[in-house]
Amino acid sequence: MYIYFRISKILENTILIGVITRDQDKEKSKEYLDELEFLTTTAGGAVVKRFTQNLETPNPKTFLGSGKIKEVLDFINVVKVQTIIFDDELSPAQERNISKIFNCKILDRTNLILDIFAQRATTSYARTQVELAQCQYLLPRLKGMWTHLERQKGGIGMRGPGETEIETDRRIVRDKISLLKKKIKNIDKQMHIQRGNRGKMIRVALVGYTNVGKSTLMNVLSKSKVFAEDKLFATLDTTVRKVVVKNLPFLMSDTVGFIRKLPTQLIESFKSTLDEVREADLLIHVVDISHSNFEEHVESVEKILEEIKSSDKPTIMVFNKIDNYSFEEFDEEDLIAVRDKSNYNLDDWKNTWMSNSDDQVRFISALNNENINDLKNCLYSEVRKIHITRFPYNKFLYPDC
Numbered sequence: 001m002y003i004y005f006r007i008s009k010i011l012e013n014t015i016l017i018g019v020i021t022r023d024q025d026k027e028k029s030k031e032y033l034d035e036l037e038f039l040t041t042t043a044g045g046a047v048v049k050r051f052t053q054n055l056e057t058p059n060p061k062t063f064l065g066s067g068k069i070k071e072v073l074d075f076i077n078v079v080k081v082q083t084i085i086f087d088d089e090l091s092p093a094q095e096r097n098i099s100k101i102f103n104c105k106i107l108d109r110t111n112l113i114l115d116i117f118a119q120r121a122t123t124s125y126a127r128t129q130v131e132l133a134q135c136q137y138l139l140p141r142l143k144g145m146w147t148h149l150e151r152q153k154g155g156i157g158m159r160g161p162g163e164t165e166i167e168t169d170r171r172i173v174r175d176k177i178s179l180l181k182k183k184i185k186n187i188d189k190q191m192h193i194q195r196g197n198r199g200k201m202i203r204v205a206l207v208g209y210t211n212v213g214k215s216t217l218m219n220v221l222s223k224s225k226v227f228a229e230d231k232l233f234a235t236l237d238t239t240v241r242k243v244v245v246k247n248l249p250f251l252m253s254d255t256v257g258f259i260r261k262l263p264t265q266l267i268e269s270f271k272s273t274l275d276e277v278r279e280a281d282l283l284i285h286v287v288d289i290s291h292s293n294f295e296e297h298v299e300s301v302e303k304i305l306e307e308i309k310s311s312d313k314p315t316i317m318v319f320n321k322i323d324n325y326s327f328e329e330f331d332e333e334d335l336i337a338v339r340d341k342s343n344y345n346l347d348d349w350k351n352t353w354m355s356n357s358d359d360q361v362r363f364i365s366a367l368n369n370e371n372i373n374d375l376k377n378c379l380y381s382e383v384r385k386i387h388i389t390r391f392p393y394n395k396f397l398y399p400d401c
Contacts (some may be wrong), residue, residue, distance in 0.1 A: 013080060015072065017064065018087040020054045029087075031293050035260070036087050036109060043116050045083060049075060062101065064093045069101060076102060085112055089261070092141045109261055110137060125187050132180040135205035139173050192275075201388060202250035202383050204243075205280035207305065209297040210257030212288040213320040218254040218365040221245075221376070238276045245380045248387060253280070260300045274308050281386050283315045284379070289349070289363070290324035314386070315359040316378060322346060323365040 018033045020026050029052055037298045053068040062069060063086065072084070083105045090098070091109040099106045107115075114134050121127040206214040218224070224242035239254045255278045277283070286299060287294050305311040327345055342350075346363055354361050360378050364371040 011044060011046040012082040013048045014040050014083045014085055015075070015081050016040065016047055016050045016085055016087065017072070018052045019058060019063075020052055021056065026052075031296075032087050032260070034364060036085065036112070036136055039109075039112050039116060040085060043112055043119065045085075048079060048081065049331070050113070051075075058088070058094075060091075061094065062097050063088075063090060064098075064212075072102065076104070083107060085109070095141060111349045113259070125184075127189070128180055128183055132177065132184060135173050135177045135180065139170065139177070142169050142173065188275075202282065202386050202390070203276075203280045204250055204252045204282045204284060204379070204383065205277045206252065206254050206284050206286060207277055207301060208257060208286035209288065209301055210217075210259050211328070212257070212286045212291075212297070213366050214286045215239075215254055217284075217286060217318070217320065217364075218252065220366050220369060220372055221379075222252055225399045240276075245376050245383070248380055248383055250383050250387075258301050258304050260296070262304065277305070277310050278308055280310075280313065283310070283313050284318055285315050285359070286320050287316050288321050289319040289346075290321040290326070294319075314400065316375075316382060317354070317357060318375060319349075319363045320366055322363050323368050323370060 002351060011154070016036050017032055018036070024032070033050055033052070037050075040047055051068065051072055053064055055065065064072070075081075076350045081104060084098075084102055084107070085271070086106070086108045088108065089110045095108070097104055114130065114137060117130045118127075118134065121130045131300055137142045187276055208214050218241065222243045224241050241252050241254075243252045253278055255274070283305075285298075287298055291297065302311060325346060327343060350361070350363070355368065360382060362371065362375045362378055364375050365373070
């Protein structure tokens, strides 16, 4: 039995709702809603309206204030809406209360991401991981989803209220979670053996925000045909390929992309997938430099790498999609104009924090093969350092040692 929260393939009219707080200003809220709209489109929804509200703290009962709720209700009465998606995770109580008010499907960011993962999962292992995450998300939200009366149990000594439908459902989901964890544990053992069978070859892992071009870069470097698409979470299953740069062989793995507010359930259920990152000798952190908020993406990825204890690994920072990078020309003669990051060209960026980074930094276009040879030389140099440490007496590879 698979428990999925799938959105229909027919485009659903969808409303997005976000909040503006002290920690999340208007600009950042817009950025998050832009990303939420991309997620919604990926899942199969059509965004017809966005709503935002300034709040010190979300309402513990309905998340939004009464005025904004009335505004949304007025819009729903005019335009037929099937789904309302909140940018922040809703508590079970908030979700129930909001569903009663709007009388339509209510999702939050976490639920939406889980739905996309369910659509993208192709292998048995990925489907199992997603199902586990969905069950963990569903368990505390079962209350109020059922309207059955208590079921009476017959027989001597069994007269009484018996087990309620909600208790039965909770027990079924808990049993399912236990079963899925055992299944994943067995698969983890198999994958650990597979990783062990790869011997002592250097392992390189591609990491980065979702939709930055990791799979495209993987295809360029390994000359393979890993699935790549301009959509969020195109890759869920880790793909490993043998790569040879000059005379040096190593293994490269393409991993699932990260995202801001990544559900904790997914981090837990995709533990084995993330083990590819934990066990890697070298990381290639791919960044979409054409994105207006790529620095926040870098911070989000580094935060997750810290959570999985992989932030101290040697890393090559690869700024991809330089062919799409655009900036506003700065007029040096304009005394009023103030130079900011929107005026930075690529050379300006290279002289910022990137030049002070301990990591190697490269600027490329994987799609157009631009500066790929420079990246290969850098990759060869970094892998060779690790290789010399691991195989110090390999005279064929290191005649000068």
